[in-house]
Amino acid sequence: MKKIVLIKAIFLVVIINFSCCSDESSQKDSDINMDVEITGENPVPELPEGFCRFDYECSNGIYCDGIEVCVDGICQPGVQPDCDDHIACTRDSCSEELNACTHDYDDSLCDDGDVCNGIERCIPNSPFSNRETGCVGGSPIYCNDNNDCTEDYCDSATGECKKKIRDADGDGYGDRQCSMIDDEGNRITGNDCNDQDPEIHPEAEEICNDGIDNNCDRMVDLYDLRCFPENDTCSTPDELPLDGGSVVGSTRTMRDDYTTGCGGTSKLDVVYILHLSEDHDVSINVLGDFRPAVISVQSVCGDRGSEIYCAENSLLARGLEAGDYYVIVEGATQGNFNISVELAPYTNVYNVPPTNDNCSSPYVIPPEGGLFIGSTTGMTNDFTASCGNNSNSPDAVFELTLTERKTVTLSTTTTYDGTLHMHSSPCVGGTEIVCNDDYPDTRHSRISTTVDAGTYYIIVDGYSSSNSGNYEMNVVISSPP
Template identity: 25%
Template structure:
């Protein structure tokens, strides 16, 4: 079932852009006769009432039979496009999709409903479509179903490039440490949602690419506009945009500071600054500098080495930091953790662990050498 998404005020189309009228140009019936758009921005008009049903895509509705017309665009440089049928001339329930070079292949962009105007609901638009020089893109203006056809207005603009730090594809690169900056997430848009299995991530976000040397570094973040609920979320190079993937994170609730540390191997990492759903954005100070070596056992990189057995010790997880989350697909892992490296002989060994401060809810989690930091990987565990 379709639902109205939002209502836009209709405004007259501006012919300060490149404009085509239906009387001046014939629209393409299919991709072989597509009408070329040669420059941007462009506003083009058409009517599908006498067209054929040549194509259909699902995004997400499966209804078919809409009548369609095709435009083409061949960029001379790599661009990001915004395409909209939401202008005041559109008067029916539309569908909009784009093919790269071959019509009928998987579309690189597809939208059924994203806006309304004074004539009708359920109008289509596509934002942030990446196109590459040397290719031809076929833009299909279609109807939702067999009864959906009529007049349309298609506006195509080259989207402004994202501001530095707005996305993982365009981060603020940091390669010299110590590093300190005053900045803001305001204006960077909420590109990434909930981070690191926390409730944070509903605000606008700013992305740093950290080209790190090896070592332990402190990451200190302070909200500076009188707010709180700010946090940082550290990702490896492959997982910048993966909300659930985190190497470490720190958040502030009722205070203004989100501080923590991480022991880095030399390489590239991403640091996302984000807020809880409120405030929507925040000014901040960020400092990244070499910290004291982590206490022995605090991380997989600096474990307590045990190579003689039997082995017995009295110790504590307190002060070691919560470097690793939920372990072995269980519910344990939210507290501070201590890491031992066991250089084991062959044989069957008992592992006995006792909480000694009157509490409970403690557990041990055995990993092989390659998977110390992989939360879901366990050879055995007991809680």
């Protein structure tokens, strides 16, 4: 600060001395350390560098340095022109030749390094340019071989069109339903068995109880040799689904742990549990590598005395109340199988005592029908029929009363060659309405007829005098079509 004050003082002295014309002042000028060249009538002193009286005395003649100004006798530098146009793709500079700012377009500042996007241009004034960068995008390279099984793309390094097998789920494995010819002329086929799920592919781990071929080896669950059943005993039963779908089971590595009422001995068995939240009829079917497949339904697992139903390959368990039931599947050999469960409306089950031998004591069928289980063993022959060799066998009598017109469907399963016929009232001497012997074989009969309100008699019979035994008769009563 002191230096600036001193300089200003010297400058003022110079001004004062030049404005005075006395000899005394002229004498004093010689004491000032200034070299002044006097020319013309009105001599003007040459100021030291950096000092000024007017702005023009400060100008260095360089446009791009800005306009220098004189402030308090001292030259101040100018403010350089702001040449930034705030457009990213222009190179901004100050031109001494033009005395102006210049903005040169540079396409390289727009290049994103991906030739597949096309050549980007710097065109700030274009209506299609980016407002911030001033760049206009190029025309991208379009790759399409019109094959739905390929994914076509542009190589960003070379700009060439290339293709690969469709991989819709993005797991790195092509769709097994697709193939293509590569650039070398080789046929390539996909190996992904489910191209909609990235969790399913050839390198995935097989999940042994989900019903899915997880690793695409065409082996589902226990059909995959890397999977083994774990439901060998009642302590580890598998739960059966109730949605009508099937699950894979296997007797591989299993043992003979339990006996069933229809399976004999030395059978390999596996155990399932069936959870019923409501009363239902339940149909169970087994289809697999071995035949027959024995199916046993038990209320206490492994207890043959609690067995409710037992059959080969398929089983209809009627009248199961809500609760837990155990299903044991047996096979004579090791092998895989599919087991499925279907639910049906609950059927009332009636155990018929052997007292309905004739018209004097028929067993009365309730209006809602049901399943009737009994035996004709020890009964007498009281009826003949138009089918089944006149049905000269021991027979059981049922009575059905309808209050309105209905369709009556009757079906029997017997341990003997049975027949089934229906008569109008009275029980003795009534007219035969319908008769069936075999449907579709000698162990099954079926009739269906629509009748008016009234009382009718249904006879469970046999083909000849030696045909008697156990029977199940299912009665369905419905509105006529």
